[in-house]
Amino acid sequence: GDQVEQSPSALSLHEGTGSALRCNFTTTMRAVQWFRKNSRGSLINLFYLASGTKENGRLKSAFDSKERYSTLHIRDAQLEDSGTYFCAAEAGGYKVVFGSGTRLLVSP
Template sequence: GDKVKQSPSALSLQEGTNSALRCNFSIAATTVQWFLQNPRGSLMNLFYLVPGTKENGRLKSAFDSKESYSTLHIRDAQLEDSGTYFCAAETNTGKLTFGDGTVLTVKP
């Protein structure tokens, strides 16, 4: 979508390598959420962020509200990391606006 732009749209990684996904916002995001949608379609919560950074295992995410972007770093990519990663920006009304997603494929 125009309000939340994700990049890249698709990414292929070799197992064990690192990469970063990015979201740029043209709306006043108060918080950001990252989700992983698995091939069956289910959404898994990865991160919920106010401005700042969070880390969970091999994943690390940052949200800079002043510069209006968020990043998701994947370290030591594994096969099970494959799926579509969505970022979503929340405004003060509580509504999430999703990006178009990044399709990640991790290859052995």
């Protein structure tokens, strides 16, 4: 079935550094969405992409439907970026598949 492989499962960064999260898809997806689960457990929308790249502040995301992957880049990480990040992709027929999450910890 349609699956999403999200990596890494956990990530530790020092303030001011950066890294990338990745979701690989087993099939062609129509669009991808990235969320962050904050300390209160709410899912905060970060990006929605049907193609290409988007940037918002220190975050940048890319989605390549043909190559079946999406990335989320974080630069100049801050303490408040800590949380669990999820990708979710639409496979078609209203079906949405989720990654298993990346737990990010940003430390001083």
